[in-house]
Amino acid sequence: MSLELLDRAAGRGARVAIIAPEGVFTYQELLDASSVAATRLLAGRDDLRSARICYLIPPSWDYVACQWAVWRAGGHGVPLATSHPPAELAYVLDDAEPEAVVAHPSLLDKIEGVAAERRIPVLQTPALLRPGPSADLPDFGEDRPALMLYTSGTTGRPKGVVSSHGNLRAQVEALTTAWGWTANDHILLHLPLHHVHGIVNILLSALWNGATCEILPRFRPVDVWERLARGEVSLYMAVPTVYQRLIQWWDEAEPRTREAWSAGARACRLMISGSAALPVPILQRWETISGHRLLERYGMTEIGMGLSNPLEGERRPGFVGRPLPGMEVRLVEDGEVVGEGTSGEIQVRGPAVFESYWRRPRETAEAFTDDGWFRTGDRAVVEDGAYRILGRSSVDILKTGGEKVSALEIEDVLRSFEGVADCAVVGVSDPAWGDRVCAALVPRRGTDFDVDSLRAFAKDRLAPYKVPKDFLVVADLPRNAMGKVTKPAVRDLFTPDESS
Ligand code: MCA
Ligand code: AMP
Secondary structure, eight states, X not given: OHHHHHHHHHTTTTSEEEEETTEEEEHHHHHHHHHHHHHHHHTTOSOOTXXXXXXXXXXXXXXXXXXXXXXXXXXXEEEOOTTOOHHHHHHHHHHHOOSXXXXXXXXXXXXXXXXXXXXXXXXXXHHHHSSOOOOOOOOOOTTXXXXXXXXXXXXXXXXXXXXXXXXXXXXXXXXXXXXXXXXXXXXXXXSOTTSHIIIIIIIIHHHHTTOEEEEOSSOOHHHHHHHHHTTOOOEEEEOHHHHHHHHHHHHHSOHHHHHHHHHHHHTXXXXXXXXXXXXXXXXXXXHHHHSOOOEEEEEETTTEEEEEOOSSSOXXXXXXXXXXXXXXXXXXXXXXXXXXTOOEEXXXXXTTSOOXXXXXXXXXXXXXXXXSOEEEEEEEEEETTEEEEEEESOTTEEEETTEEEEHHHHHHHHHTSTTEEEEEEEEEEETTTEEEEEEEEEEOTTOOOOHHHHHHHHHHHSOGGGSOSEEEEOSSOOBOTTSOBOHHHHHHHHOHHHHO
């Protein structure tokens, strides 16, 4: 990835690469700025040799220039989530053991203390990116680690997913072919930049293809509608929760505004949804408003994108299409590969699939079959040639607003609060969030239970989207004959009408 991405950028020097809050930047400016910044990261060395560099930078030009600088210096990039509290950031620093953190001044408060406690130097973006000399930059192969993205699993705390430059190149090439990317594309980006969706599907795909990526610092439905209304955006990608919010805003707008917004959206060539199941009513409503049948696709941090509806041809509501170029996909049940009409676990193989979980050889080995297929933990069925996702094998992995969270990780935090004897976290089906994170709590005998203090406690320790939206105090948790908590019965506690 590294070398070819740079060669491709060099051939597009004068084209606009990034439109961001800081201004408009060409490919040549990106090459120049990242070369100077890479030289600073190297500090006289010839190669970072895969040293991890964490960066905590809002979606912006600075983010992109820093990402490229880390790669050009031979480093392994670890983007940190801007919404995370210091406790979550500290976890990543302890796990990734970076040699440095690059921080945007607006986020310095969150990271300065935890980095100092670990004696990790913090470089601020204005210092990293100010003009200066460029040294010779290292040459290395595509098997060099490029990214480490943290993802929740069924065991323990989040794991670092290590993807090489070759993995990223395979992911981007598949999307280029499947979705018809060209240098004339102009894409809007407001998704967080510590996930594959924002980083690979949007930012890197645009930069690989010489297209323009327009970065909004955060998601605000009105800003997205107004950008779409100008008719310049050719490609748009988001999670179902975002489409649901855009629909809500459109519904509440004046008729003239609605008309202008819809006309702008129609000028787009392609709109895509993913990261969580797209409810069919959202697909239908969006089609009425924008004239676009959303292209739904399926992916995962470990594999990039695996399945996609077609650019041309039928996009079947409720289905995620067929394997992307370069990706082998099969369904397996009880160790046997199953055919059309029978459900099974999705397993995938191909050059886009990640290298390893960072410093977790056992989990890495367990995630693959002996012949190299990655077990996704998602279940699906093929009907008339297209895949339909049936959900996760584990009830403890939830998707809220496109964010994957582990119920067990949240439970561990809630149990550490004085006054909580036991708890169970579940995802309750919700039209806005997909899974709404809810917690049933058993108070310790003789203790007064204060839900507000518990919420504040959780907010200090967990990413905001992991903090349960609803807390329910119960005398006991529902259990089966073996004494194990039955999560479906816990879920029913939050949806009494459906269970009665
Ligand atoms: C924010 N909040 C959430 C979430 N996001 N609650 C549950 N789930 C969420 N995802 C809470 C905040 O804590 C806050 O709570 C309140 O909602 C408002 O926060 P705000 O920051 O204003 O929210 P927002 O900006 O409107 O964010 C909602 C969002 C965002 C736009 C849907 O979550 C988002 O961009 N999600 C996409 C994530 C993504 O890119 N996923 C891809 C990963 P309070 O008021 O109590 O403080 S999956 C992936 O990469 C794979 C490969 C794939 O297939 O794509
Ligand atoms: P993450 O680990 O955050 O990369 O999320 C990947 C997970 O999101 C997958 O394992 C699926 O469970 C889910 N996912 C992604 N796209 C879809 C989709 N189109 N429909 C249903 N689930 C999806």
